[in-house]
Amino acid sequence: MKRWLNGSVRDVDQAPIDRLRRFPREPDILVDGLRSLGALIIRGLLHVYNDFEIIGHENLRTNRSLVIVANHCSHIDTLCLLAALPLRKLHRAFPAAASDYFFQSLPRLWAAAILVNALPFARQARIRQTLLLCRELLANPGTILIIFPEGTRSTTGEVGEFKSGIGAVVAGRDVAVVPSFIDGSFKAWPKGKRFPRPGKVRLIVGTARNYRDRGTDKTDMCAITAELRDAVNQLRPVNGSD
């Protein structure tokens, strides 16, 4: 008889903590269950506590691979973007999170790997490898990457400069890139504050773009990056809360 199950899962010889640290993570029923449960609770809290509202939800309705690009001033941003996705897509959605911040201490690792399903993004070294990993992930249809191209949380609430890595991920690829703007998260939970405060948070999702016809050289990458920053900035509500 031929064997149909091809042997052990890939991380069988790793301790539970190391299994959370590795990426791509092997699917785990317990982790998936906790993530779905956590997502339900987070969605409930966002609606009750922050009066969360999504504008342009229809722009996220696709079964193809997707890169969501957004401004970043708070941990709430990631939760908002995840809350905009249907639950069944949650385990295929990977917010890029700084590996030097989220993948070191245990509580942050648990939050990043279990609740958020984060992709460890190397900010200092080996950026090229991480970008390559992002491109490989997007080759699987149905993958959702959530990227904050500023690379860190803004301390003023303004949209900072975008790092050109985002251009490298999407240039010349047939993936939908969705710019979006999160409004109110800076007031609700700015960098350095321990706990979030109540306050209106709004997610504005723009229309998808595609950069398959663009080249992959440096000028094109920088141009795409600048275009995406403009697109995100244009979604800012005129009389927004900040």
Place this chain on the structure above:
Amino acid sequence: MSPQIALHDPIFRAYFWIVLISLAVAGAILGFLRFVLKKETASMFKTYWSWIFIAGIGFIVVFLGRIPTIVGVTFLALYAFKEFARASGLYRDSWMTVAVYAGILTVGIASLISDPRGKEPAPGWYGFFGAVPAFAIALILFIPILRNRARGELQRIALAIIGFVYIGWMFGHLGFMANARNAYGLICYIIFATALTDVAAFTFGKIFGRHPFRSEISPNKTWEGAFGALGVAMILPWLLRFSFPFFGTWQLILTGLIVGIGGQLGDLSISVIKRDIGTKDMAATISGHGGILDRIDSLVYAAPLFMHMAGYYYPLR
């Protein structure tokens, strides 16, 4: 079983001191090897620290009473099955995995509740406990039919059934023993004896081991280790006779054989599975021991045999 009873139970208290002294003696021997004889003991110390951890958790759970013991055994069985499923690849089939999880949970529930039609209220529904495998296997066989699949299903069915019956139901007997009148004696003895026999097999093998025992299954095991462990297992029931004062000579001999031979067969059974899969350990959950399943392998085999032997001669409840 409850914290108040455990505090005043002479058997539970005796085991507390026996385990404490055993760990202290083992620590002293390891320390002697390391600091006086300057032997390489780093890996043994890693295993030793984990033993202390395991003993601590085990005592707390048994001390807390019947329900925590059954719940603890059920969680252990769930996790051990998960390790088996991950190592064998069954885990990729989440339907089968969840079906076996449901079966293991049912074993735990059958151990917790009492027979709704029973004449006297006795803890644990023994009739249902014995019937769970029939229902679990029925559920496992139903899944390919539900999903309209045949390719490779025999392998999945077989893995799910062995996973449920062996790791879920047979190990679940350890939890059911918490319903026995003499629960502290039975549970503490079987856990302590299988653990000590494991250590004895390792120690005798390390010191006297020359002749390979089952070279195709586990290359490090030796005849000397196996006989040393059997010897320890045969003496132990007499030394710890207070655990089951109602046992006669014949029952004490059977207890020794179940632990001495059954425990080692349990170890080797899991080794057969690991060898065929091609992994050294089922997982890396406990530092210095491998997976949960690598730690409880002897107990899985010996606990149900011990419970049924004891139950044959003396009513458990």
